[in-house]
Amino acid sequence: MGAGDPKDTAGQVRLYEMYKTFFDKAEHERRWNPLHDVPYDKINKDAPESLIVVAETFCCVESFLPDYVSSGINVVRPFFGQAWFSANWAYEESKHSVALMEYLLRSGRRTPEQMFDLQAKLMETKWEMPFSTARQMTIYGCFQEMATFVIYVKQEMGAKAYGDECLAAIFRLNARDEIAHCRFYEDVVKVLLEEDREGTVRDIQHVAKHFQMPGVGIVPDYDERIKVMREEGKVDRSVFLQKVFFPVLKYLDVTRQELQEAASKERAASSEERRTRAAE
Amino acid sequence: MASSRAELLKIFQKTASEITEREFPSISEGTVISELGIDSLGMLEIVGSMERELKVQLPDEALAGIQTVKDLIELVEKKEALTAGSSSSTQA
Numbered sequence: 452m453g454a455g456d457p458k459d460t461a462g463q464v465r466l467y468e469m470y471k472t473f474f475d476k477a478e479h480e481r482r483w484n485p486l487h488d489v490p491y492d493k494i495n496k497d498a499p500e501s502l503i504v505v506a507e508t509f510c511c512v513e514s515f516l517p518d519y520v521s522s523g524i525n526v527v528r529p530f531f532g533q534a535w536f537s538a539n540w541a542y543e544e545s546k547h548s549v550a551l552m553e554y555l556l557r558s559g560r561r562t563p564e565q566m567f568d569l570q571a572k573l574m575e576t577k578w579e580m581p582f583s584t585a586r587q588m589t590i591y592g593c594f595q596e597m598a599t600f601v602i603y604v605k606q607e608m609g610a611k612a613y614g615d616e617c618l619a620a621i622f623r624l625n626a627r628d629e630i631a632h633c634r635f636y637e638d639v640v641k642v643l644l645e646e647d648r649e650g651t652v653r654d655i656q657h658v659a660k661h662f663q664m665p666g667v668g669i670v671p672d673y674d675e676r677i678k679v680m681r682e683e684g685k686v687d688r689s690v691f692l693q694k695v696f697f698p699v700l701k702y703l704d705v706t707r708q709e710l711q712e713a714a715s716k717e718r719a720a721s722s723e724e725r726r727t728r729a730a731e
Numbered sequence: 732m733a734s735s736r737a738e739l740l741k742i743f744q745k746t747a748s749e750i751t752e753r754e755f756p757s758i759s760e761g762t763v764i765s766e767l768g769i770d771s772l773g774m775l776e777i778v779g780s781m782e783r784e785l786k787v788q789l790p791d792e793a794l795a796g797i798q799t800v801k802d803l804i805e806l807v808e809k810k811e812a813l814t815a816g817s818s819s820s821t822q823a
Binding site: 692 | 750765771772775780782794795798
């Protein structure tokens with residue numbers, strides 16, 4: 452049925468049209484080269500270590516790209532528009548870690564040995580997909596990309612405040628890609644809502660309930676790093692609701708009350724299941 | 732009819748237990764919600780459930796500022812007072 456069914460031509464044409472719009476805009480407005488378009492001559496070599504930790508933490512999270520790509524593209528493999536978006540997404544995301552890596556090396560604050568030791572350590576753990584269906588992963592993409600966008604924007608202000616125009620530029624370029632990715636995911640979810648509102652709302656509720664940022668549990672010293680990022684970016688828990696959760700819901704035209712309804716139904720179903728199991 | 736603060740605290744305690752499937756025996760108004768291991772989205776689920784029980788609707792923009800149980804209780808109190816005020820003026 453519709454875009455959620457790989458055999459539904461009209462639905463797949465719709466997704467393909469959305470991909471073409473995304474791709475065309477990206478080609479015209481957002482193409483950049485991490486080796487040439489970043490002002491590495493404007494690095495503040497005296498920036499505090501906390502700012503370097505922020506850059507390194509972003510780099511760590513972006514470094515799980517092989518896992519994000521391999522898992523993410525397979526879940527949308529039957530949906531041409533979404534699969535091709537994933538390939539393009541991977542190309543754009545790959546530049547984020549390269550820019551951050553170059554920054555850390557060219558600033559002289561990390562050596563190649565440190566960076567590649569860190570990369571090797573990161574790759575000892577594998578990122579696992581938090582949700583199993585294409586629809587749930589697309590919804591996850593909305594929240595995750597919007598959250599990453601907001602964090603980059605907040606950290607851009609921090610980098611500027613420390614006079615590091617180079618890192619501010621990297622954060623700005625990365626943020627611009629993240630919000631474009633978020634919009635694509637949101638537009639796909641809007642189509643899915645048109646086709647099956649009840650099921651899609653149920654999935655939005657499920658994803659929101661189990662949402663975690665991708666670095667949780669896989670980036671070394673994650674809690675310590677996040678503490679630094681929160682302090683540097685002035686990010687507290689209210690930011691997630693104000694700048695990520697409610698704006699995404701608003702764009703999707705889904706109310707908190709609809710999610711609440713879905714949550715109540717889910718709770719009732721799981722207690723019924725528990726009762727049935729206990730009776731057996 | 733407006734609920735007392737003690738009633739609202741009890742409702743919070745009961746709702747938080749139902750949603751998280753954990754017990755919170757020592758909650759007070761000063762409890763910081765995140766310190767109960769409830770994240771911002773979990774808090775929203777509790778809020779939604781309380782809204783249904785109390786038949787009030789809290790504005791989304793006010794929810795992001797909730798840190799403690801007291802913040803939530805005061806928000807509900809204000810909303811209940813507003814609702815009571817508007818229904819009594821309608822009746823008048």
